[in-house]
Amino acid sequence: MSSTSAASRKALSKIACNRLQKELTEWQVNPPTGFKHKVTDNLQRWVIEVNGAPGTLYAGETYQLQVDFPEHYPMEAPQVIFIPPAPLHPHIYSNGHICLDILYDSWSPAMTVSSICISILSMLSSSPAKQRPADNDRYVKNCRNGRSPKETRWWFHDDKV
């Protein structure tokens, strides 16, 4: 799953590199609350530790996000998945894929890794129950040959969580 989509395997463009360097510097000065960037020398793949917000269903739990940047980031959205085990959430599949519109159709190049992280934490925090999406098994089976979530035709139906 990790080395799937063609986009994420292509090297970063110069513009993407500059932008990511800038984001990384910004992150080091002012990281979003509850997140920790695991330092690597790979600018194109970030691994980020997420801590469930206090007072929510995920308080005290830690998960890992994997963010892969395409050649033309930020024109194209990064691929963001949870490294399994993924949190139990009605919009998060057991293979780590996240159903969140800003990662796909609603991506805008003005968004940043930091703003994505905040959206994901907010999605976790507003969860009413720790459960998988209804179609989890079917979806995960379809993705077995390592399909990227960016190739899924997502249908965003729930704007509450």
Place this chain on the structure above:
Amino acid sequence: MAEEEVAAEVEAVMAMYSDDCKVVEIYPPHLLIHLKPRTADVSSQQFVEAIIAMRAGPKYPEEPPHISIVDSKGLDDLRKNHLISSVRNKAFELASCFMLVALCEEAVDRLSSMNHPDGNCPLCLYPLVDEDAGSNSLPFMKLMSCFHCFHCDCIIRWWNWLKMQNDTNLSTASTSCRDIRDKQGMHKMMEESMGKCPVCRKVFLAKDIEHVLNLVGTHTQLDSGGIEVDEDFLEPESEKIRKEKFEAVLKRQQENSGLIEPKRNEVLLPGMYLPRPVTSPSAESEPENKDPTATNSDNRPSSSKRSNSRTRKHRTQHSRKHDRQWMRKESDPKY
């Protein structure tokens, strides 16, 4: 008595700001005023604006009105707070005076002093205005609908990317941005489409971006990793011709020690030429000048007409003085 005076003051505000002033209530005054910085009405020089509500109680003017920002563009929280607190301070300073006009003026002063884009380009995250770079700073632009600012290069890169995505339903990312070379096609796409601001998703018109495309080519070099804007698109053939003609006129003017011959009182017909055209030696052959006008206009190929109308915008901006005479000549197929 006081009520009449207050009403007179409200009238004064209305007179000053006319369409930019909405009166919710005349007494006690409750006004919404759309305030802009002083830019001599040049909208391209305007980066901020605000709608300010002033709501006075029955004890006005002893008690200053309540002041708040209803809506604003181009102002972050810091600058909004600065604006509102300076207007409130002014209100306390002027307690028991009729202050509505003075408060508006104070707000306009503040807006004028803050009338510059702030912060980073939302697309590359580097400062919009790089003070260290001085005149080498990258050119930037703002969207008229929301006043969000971007480096020209950045927003055009994004715009072209969107166009390419819409255009090719092929698999993403494999095609190069340089495929958008067909200027006609590009032009058409721009005219038909509207975009959404990357920051606030407010819809803007394609022409907002289009005019930047026309400006940007003259002073920027795009990063090799980015999209190259077609030179021909930025400076079409007709524009080059216009420049040549303009330079010819300029040269003639310089030769005549800055004088341009006074216009004669004669009607100019298609096929007639200026007395001494500099660029076109063929015009010196006398017989051609006497061509019947009718055939000339009939034979004019439609293509030249079209290019003429497309570039009229450019022409009217420059060299009004040289007048219609030059346009006549340009549309003549012989040149």
